[in-house]
Amino acid sequence: MELAGVGKRYGRGGRWILRGVDLAVRPGELVRIAGANGTGKSTLLRLVAGIERPSAGRVVRRGTAAYVPERFPPALPFDASAYLLRVGRVHGLSAAEARRRAGEWLDRFGIADRAGTPLSRLSKGTCQKVAVAQALLADAPVLLLDEAWTGLDPAARAVLDEAAAERSGAGGAVLFVDHDPARLAGLTTAAYRVGTDGALRLAEEPAVAVGGALMEVEVDVPDGGPLPGRLPGAPELTALAGTAVRLTVAAAHSDALLRHLLTGRPAVRVLAVRRREEER
Known part of the structure; x- marks a missing residue:
């Protein structure tokens, strides 16, 4: 989705609540909109x-x-x-x-x-x-x-x-x-x-943390087939022995990743889940 030069006011002579707004959000992005009360966030x-x-x-x-x-x-x-x-x-x-x-x-x-x-x-x-x-x-x-x-x-x-x-x-x-x-x-x-x-x-503050805990999720993929769909958190994949795969993801995404793996198709078997501290 994209906003190009967007402005909003109510009435021809009304105050501009938003003006000259350019914003592009791609699939998979999670974007915060901040601002003081009444500045037009809800608008x-x-x-x-x-x-x-x-x-x-x-x-x-x-x-x-x-x-x-x-x-x-x-x-x-x-x-x-x-x-x-x-x-x-x-x-x-x-x-x-x-x-x-x-x-x-x-x-x-x-x-x-x-x-x-x-x-x-x-x-x-x-x-x-x-x-x-x-x-x-x-x-x-x-x-x-x-x-x-x-x-x-x-x-x-x-x-x-x-x-x-x-x-x-x-x-x-x-x-x-x-x-x-x-x-x-x-x-x-x-x-x-x-x-x-x-x-x-x-915003001046960084949107994404530069460090934090990682989770390693090891799964067995039936017949070595593909993992189900697009995976939450965009985990790093590492092939293990046989049809096993290790997925490394930010800890904040681990619950969503496990839910997706266990309910997606084809179903996978979770072999291990462990926490690892690492600088991102």
Whole structure:
């Protein structure tokens, strides 16, 4: 996806909220958008999502976008499961696949027992989990997270951290806004800051950590076949004896990598998992 010379203001004589924004995000990138309150971070994500149109410039997005808004409207006439099913259908999933993915994400967020509860009767935190689930089940090429962690309990925040890493590792483009400067630290591929003048600039802080723990995952690949799909964290592969392979990946990506290996096709057998400290 790409933004070229994008500007946004409301009304012909209104103040420019964003101006001259150029941004290109490739598949597999995980990008932080930072800035003070009111500088246009949410507006930027809504432009990428296609919810709003730019006042100047152009937004080019290949494929659909899944979006978690800053505020989720809970007063919708659905229960949690029915709402997720409908969103899945909008994204082109079959009813069976949408139902399966809805159940999977409700379970991962620990709210499977609330599947039949109307959204209007859910707590704010549970509603936020549904808001996040509706974006994640789509498996869209572009994932947009606008303060999506706000209101989540620590366990759910960890699930969302992992899901964002999984999505970028699988080739999705992920843009996120969050008030916690440590959110996904060491995993982001770039960080930008929206200034009070509406311009978007590279953030001064480094987006990717230069050192840290590595995980080694040794697996046996049936018949020496290829590993399943694009692997989270872009691990380094080392052939071992027979059909075994060692995958070395940043520790922050290891959970997503293991989940992908164990649920992908063809299935692989995990032989060993070990931690190694190494400068990156």
